[in-house]
Amino acid sequence: MPAYDFPGGIYPPERKSRTSQAPLCAAPLPSRVQLRLRQHAGNPASPCVAEGDTVQVGQRIAKREGMVSANLHASISGMVSHIDDEAITIDADGLDKWQMLSALDWRTASPHSLLERLEESGLAGLGGAGFPTHVKAQVAGHHAIDTLIVNAAECEPYITADDLTLRSYPHEVLDGAQLIAKLCGARQIMVGIEDNKPQAIQALQHVLTEQQHPIEVTLKVIETRYPSGGERQLIKKLLNRDVPSNGLPVDVGVLCHNPGTLLAALHSVRDGKPLVERIITLTGGAIRHPGNVWVRLGMSVAELLNHAGLSRERLYQVISGGPMMGTPLFTLEMPVLKTTNCLIAATRDELPPVPAESPCIRCGACESVCPEQLLPQQLHWYNQTEADDTLEKLHLFDCIECGACSFVCPSYIPLVQEYRAAKQRIRLKRIESAKSEHAKHRFEFRQARLAREEAEKQARRQARLAQNRQSTTGPHAGPNTAPVADLRSLRIAQTAAKAAVKKAEKVLARATEQAPNQRHDDLEIQLATAQENLKAADTRLAEARAAVPQKEAP
């Protein structure tokens, strides 16, 4: 047992035995799948097939878009029947014809080809966050990684998908871990697992004793306590390292992966099989055959639960994900996503409705269970007045949304839901202010452009006038006193405009150096604005000089 510990945590009833003892089997092939374009963190993928196309299992149907995004592949063979902004629907032909990629040996393949394969296969974290795996592997390129953690804690009640994955495929998961560790240059692999999974621990120990691994693997069995499976908590527990506020595990040299993701990574490299299916826990009192099943992505939740023997009379609510962090589904006509790890069809007795909320009594129970050592009470208080600056100062964005505070609250205040809403509210505000900033720069650019055009027009008119005067009355000095005073201020304006251009160039260059992959639209507009201003100043100065040529000559 490691000596380190994370603060807080709770002990909710586990209810895992119902599914952990049933064998892993495959769900029937769906007759129709609906594949959402955004099943991962980041930008939605963009479709690369058309309605009416015939596709095979594993064929790419949507391409990743932008930096953080993942490819999407057909999970059944058949015909693309519908495409819209949200999803691609495929009607099955029942043949289940596969289209595999070439097999690679991860021991000998180059890191570049491995990365390319992870990207091509559309891998995303299967634990729930759905972060694209190839991006995570690339992030490792900018940071020194020394440890890969296999996050097998699976601390949420009900869920046993990782447990079954480890028991059924211990070799593959550890090989997948070796693959990812090699890719990110980790020197050691740690498997963090809670002590309520003795069979999985035994299976892992068996593999570790009989097989030699190039990168050292340590198995760490930890106490069962929610939320030990949060990456920050697990890193604290296994390595005693604190992930900084607003930081990522890579900042402390650690990468966390879910066993399911590692298995999928190995399948994509060793067998050339893109991510088209995953293991899901089907559980809850309203289904007759609870257990873990291999499910093709995009299968409808209703079809899947009916297969497991759903009793509509006993059903109270269906939760996608665990009971602590999952979301209740308001409709069963939902497809299975890459991030769906569990479906709970709960009866009313099992997950009863929350009693009515009463006022906060300042008991402090939430503070003692918060694994991030935040002040849930204060957050609740300031959220009521939408004091967003204060919320950010109280590290709202460090909240991992584990729900421990809501679980213990004697007043039944839906604290974690409040924090989620507040986070989204602040995010939207940020988007809004970025947008208005952008509009401001475009407005300024337009003003500068109009000023430049006006100055040029003026210059042309002056030139024409001067020419006319020359041809009719000959050289004519005219009243020169006003333009001379003007000349000085114009020269100052021109110098200031030059300095502004230089400054804008410098800022843009610095930003490009720091983040070469990002676009700096606003900075580019600012530079263009400064250039327009300079042009206008140049034109005005030239015009004034043309009017008084003899005074300017040295």
Add this chain to the structure above:
Amino acid sequence: MGETFSWWGILSAIGVLTGLGITFGALLGMVSERFKGEANPLVEQIDALLPQTQCGQCGYPGCRPYAEAINQGDAINKCPPGGEMTIHALADLLGREPAPLDGEAATDDSVAFIREAECIGCTKCIQACPVDAIIGAAKQMHTVIEDECTGCDLCVAPCPVDCIDMLPRAKPLSQWQPVFHTTPSLIVSDRASARSEHASL
């Protein structure tokens, strides 16, 4: 003897003090140049609170001119796109009394849409757009860049064939804001019925 000595003393004192003055003056000057803080006068702060729609409904040609006018003492309630939120923010910043909005509050976030079949290519809307969000050329069809449009509707009035509509802007799913009641205004029986409505799948 004493006289020359005192002259020397006076001159040296003047010299030393002048030297000190010049040295420290130069030093302070250099420091103020070197560590110049980002200037953020009140106009900038006011401008930052305005929504930057550049719609001109305040009577000024853009947000920046209105910010300057507010700084000169103009009323803070002339910005319909900003609404109550902006008025309160400005009142907080300037220490003035918040006043009710002058004019109609903006409804939803909207975006201009040109019915391209009807467009005659007169470029009037292009000239009216404060953020250069309309592309097109004379006698060519025009169209609006959706991401750049601020929904100010300044392009609607100049159009001679009335082919510009203001449409509600589609919100991406990722920008969905949960409707969440923090105020315990429901009585318990209401809450129970609300919950059962939600729960019925």
